Amino acid sequence: MNRLVLITFTIFSTLTSCSNYGQLKVITDLPGSLKENSGLVTYGDSTVWAVEDNGNKDEIYQVNFKGDIIKTLEVKNGDNDDWEDMAMDQAGNLYIADIGNNANARKNLVIYKLPNPNIEPGDKIDAEQIEFNYPDQKEFPPKEDRLLYDAESLFHHENSLYIVTKNRSKPFKGEAHIYSVPDTSGKYEATLVGSFTPCTDWQICQITSIDISPKGDKIVALSYGKLFVFTEFTWNDFSKGKLQEIDLGVRTQLESVCFLNDNTLLISDERSHGAGGNLYSYSLK
Numbered sequence: 001m002n003r004l005v006l007i008t009f010t011i012f013s014t015l016t017s018c019s020n021y022g023q024l025k026v027i028t029d030l031p032g033s034l035k036e037n038s039g040l041v042t043y044g045d046s047t048v049w050a051v052e053d054n055g056n057k058d059e060i061y062q063v064n065f066k067g068d069i070i071k072t073l074e075v076k077n078g079d080n081d082d083w084e085d086m087a088m089d090q091a092g093n094l095y096i097a098d099i100g101n102n103a104n105a106r107k108n109l110v111i112y113k114l115p116n117p118n119i120e121p122g123d124k125i126d127a128e129q130i131e132f133n134y135p136d137q138k139e140f141p142p143k144e145d146r147l148l149y150d151a152e153s154l155f156h157h158e159n160s161l162y163i164v165t166k167n168r169s170k171p172f173k174g175e176a177h178i179y180s181v182p183d184t185s186g187k188y189e190a191t192l193v194g195s196f197t198p199c200t201d202w203q204i205c206q207i208t209s210i211d212i213s214p215k216g217d218k219i220v221a222l223s224y225g226k227l228f229v230f231t232e233f234t235w236n237d238f239s240k241g242k243l244q245e246i247d248l249g250v251r252t253q254l255e256s257v258c259f260l261n262d263n264t265l266l267i268s269d270e271r272s273h274g275a276g277g278n279l280y281s282y283s284l285k
Contacts, residue, residue: 022249024267024280028067035271038152039086039209040256040279041094042266043118048258048279050268054082054100060117060125065279073120078112078127084152085209085256087161089183092116095161096127097154104141104149104168109133111154111161113185128185130161135189144170148177152255153210153221157235159183163190164210164221172202176221178239194237198228199245209257211265218284220265222257225250227265229284252276 030037030050038053046065058080062071075096082100089095096112112127137149146169153164165177174197179190198221199205209222219230219238226247233241248254253270260266263284271277 174200196239
């Protein structure tokens with residue numbers, strides 16, 4: 001009887017563990033030292049580059065699909081105030097979004113532009129600074145119903161960087177704003193491109209990362225459990241395109257998404273309360 005109970009419990013635990021990740025396929029556990037990973041990019045090989053957010057080192061990490069850190073680079077003139085996402089351009093440049101702004105009070109928002117880290121021979125890498133402000137933010141912080149200026153999402157297209165905000169307003173209505181800035185060093189007032197409302201449940205509808213497919217015909221935004229896939233859009237405002245909502249069936253702290261190829265996503269989550277801290281794949285149907 002005890003053996004039967006043990007077998008039943010083991011089977012149940014296995015099924016429960018698998019179901020915790022919903023539609024996501026686990027590639028590997030991420031290193032424990034990256035438990036607060038907040039951004040991913042891949043150059044199409046079997047590795048990702050990762051960063052951590054507020055309070056962590058001014059470093060980027062190359063991690064293979066076995067979960068090993070194989071290269072670490074210090075960003076020489078990059079101060080990790082709150083690094084929240086990464087992006088890359090077709091030339092191989094890497095962008096780090098220091099745009100985390102939980103209290104909506106920052107006046108030092110910046111995106112760091114780095115050369116291709118894969119070919120950096122040393123253990124340090126230079127960074128140019130793209131500083132910007134939001135044109136419609138007049139108070140630092142604004143009132144609770146206007147907490148619209150946190151952001152964790154960045155992607156690159158042609159000569160522009162696109163930032164999507166994370167709504168922290170109370171009451172929560174879910175609206176995310178889209179801004180763009182040039183991809184060259186300087187100080188800019190961002191351009192408000194548009195906005196969209198992915199959904200209205202604050203627990204699962206805040207946008208935490210975004211990426212564009214290699215062909216440029218799909219944009220995928222990530223939240224704490226869902227994907228929002230834009231297709232059939234124009235660059236005047238991609239939010240006006242067709243939007244598909246996908247429930248991933250997982251409620252861990254999903255923080256990062258990037259395209260491995262046109263139909264496969266890489267997704268990571270922070271390790272929190274004994275769950276997550278993994279690198280996953282997801283195939284777009």
